[in-house]
Amino acid sequence: MPLSFSLADEPFLQVRYLDGRTSRLGLRGLFTDAAKIADFESPHPPAAAAMLRVLYGMAFRIAAAMEPALADGDVAAAPRQWLRARNSVLATGQFDPGCVQHYFDAVGAGLDLFDAARPAFQDPRLVQECVGTDGKPSPSGVNKLVAGRPSGVNGAILFGHGTDAAASPVHPGAAIWEVLTQSYFGPCGQCTPRRIKADKPGNGMIGPLRGTVSYHPWGPDLFTTLLLGLPCPDPDHADLAPAEPFPWERADLPDALAPAEALSWPAGVLTGRSRHAVLLVPDRENGQIIDAYVTWSTKAAPSPALDPYLIYDTGKGDELQPRKADLDRSVWRDLDALMMDRAGTSRPAIFRHTRWMPSHLRPQVRVRALGFAQERGQQRDFGWYSATTPPLVPWFHEHDPAMALRFEQCRTAAESLGKALQYAAKQAWADVVARGKIDAKKPGPWVEPTMTAYWSDAETIFWELTQSSNTRRPHLDFRSAAETALTTVISTQRRDIRIARALQHARALLWKAVPTPATPVGQ
Template sequence: MLFGHFTDGAPVPIPAAEAAWHLIAQLYYGPAGQCTPRRIASNKPGNGDAGPLGKSVSFHAWAPDLFSTLALAVPAPLDALGFSDEDKCPWEGPLPDSAVPAELTWPGRLLTGRARHAALLVPSADHTSVTDAYVTWSTHLRPAAAPDPYVVLDMPKAGGAPYARPADGQRALWRDLDALLLKGSTQSQRPYTFEDLPRSLRPALRVRAYGFHQDGQQKDDSWYEATTPPVLGWQQDGTPENEEMAWRVARWHQAAEEVGDRLHYAARLAWKLTTDPGDDPSAKVRLDAKKPGPWAGQALSRYWPAAEGVFWHLLAPEQDEAPPHASLVRAALHALDEALGSARADVRAARARSRARATLRALIPASPLSESRT
């Protein structure tokens, strides 16, 4: 089993239905590293590669009813992968006798045939439960270049092939909304299954995300799922109203990220000035990325939930012209004060707090916040 305190020497039988979920998790998210050795010809390695969805997050259109949700989850044929009479899922054909995977075809092989592991479940005598399992390598060949239809593709800043947006257990789903609504940009491309959603259904469609926060090797951090309110009615599709809402979501999200980055800097600055002051309090401070101090993480953990509330509030129709930075900076100042709440009360700490707050307020120079309001 993937989760639980069990040993190979004393396996615990589990119901077959539950074992199927563990099987899916292993084939799609299984880590790299040691596994049961398997011999093909003279080759007998005992290590496997990470699963095809390792450390990634997938996004799915979520309808009010199960049938619509399942129908929307079936991707249209990709340009590079058309229909094939030979398309079969791995369990529908004979067991492979080589480490060369079958050619990817649509939809079965694309969705189910990219596993890097092979798994064997040992059934109980009555076939109602699974009593043991063997996990070994499936192939060590380079993965076939096939786009996953459920992921956001991000573009590397230095150029190169796009990559699936990684899962982050600390990142709320609303921070990915602009990438899900906009058609695409030089930075990201929305999931392929979000293209050509039925216009009549969009106002009722939410987004469900599934993520597995992993390091890509052996460490599993957290598994999570999240669901938005109905937002796919704002999807950019060429109509003026949707175009404006999609870009409005992007602007508000960008503002939240800018304030979050500045808060991270401000908290690190306050720590530096409090614990390692220079001779000139007004001089430029050089921050050490390896010594952020404890306040940055504490401040951000308080800021992001508050920023989410501000974000949804700003998307209300009556807030159409509201400048986003003022409300977000207020949330950041409050988060900073809470993080610095236990700091010693002396002149040095007070100066550090004041300078850190000033860096945040500088994000809204046209309408500065007074200390009395914050």
């Protein structure tokens, strides 16, 4: 009997219901119960970021069956009309069970991980196209598939301790998360060679989300979360093609040598940016994944269209660059970049239309951040993180400009004092060792512990300062936190006159970072 693993019905998704219960569901069950589900679990944050984009696509199809205007090209050309149609689905309170059943019945074959002709999110041609000089299949190894396992030049071990010589097999319910992670976060450079016609290149291009942090609206239940996460159509950035199929809906396989086509909405925006192809190799006896092919899927240049869940910063030549995931940068330091656009920063498009979000939902919507710190141009992975903010939408610029500005002022004050503290810690060490001049290569032992202590306290101060009733000057509070961090670290040293003078000098440097209050007019 042929192997089968239906993502529609196999319980590979761990979910938490609103009443605290947990359960495992397939995609059909997830959408049927979405209004009762608070959250779903993933093996790691990049897998969640990838899965969300797939779930948004499925939510679009089911919602469009409930409200056909969502998939009407004329409506999509007028974003306000499209948002009204989305809100009409939100008002129903749940995905229609009949529409859910009909959809997953229709796409069932495309969601089978082991379908012979069209395995879900995979390319079955790789077994013939990824071959060695002897003509035999040349898979990449299961460790190449699983994020966090060491393989090749990427020696980082983020979880597990398998080796290429003794790679642990992967359950198919876990493997799908890794397939999606490769599709969105895979590296550029050397990969398993893939021969098509006369060409056999062994290098690929960067995954569309590699090294980035995504921001997603997070509602009180999964039904709301998925509908609020649907990207609003924007004809300036993607061709409006609501009928274009998603990968699991296609009957054919993409032409790997075809020139790039214009990115479409919503299928292309959500699921059409991958530069990697994957094929799982199961054990024919028990279905466990024992090997995998991971290679390039296209050589066409990626579309310049922006991802709707990323912050973009203006780089050299006014080119927009996605903000990088940074393990040392807490999510609160990016919140003002979600609340409003500023010169040099473009907020995620998914947050540009909160004015048309139902008013009763705004106070309930939080933001989920999902980041994967990686070298964008290399094959090194450093780590991942996730965070969920308190409700933020009522403070966005279109709803409360003063509060959005307050968030920005508090964040910039924290950054300013952080920069001053880093310099002061370096200078204090230079003063103590009698150089007086900072050595860029040897800044001293005080910088790292001082900055760690400061940023830990700064987050608490930030949330205190952004309470609506708080009008204190933010620089003063952050300066106090900076001085406390520096004093605590330096005080662990044996006290003498040099250390006392160095600390006094460092404190003076911190005060210089506090701007003088403006003098009222007429005084």
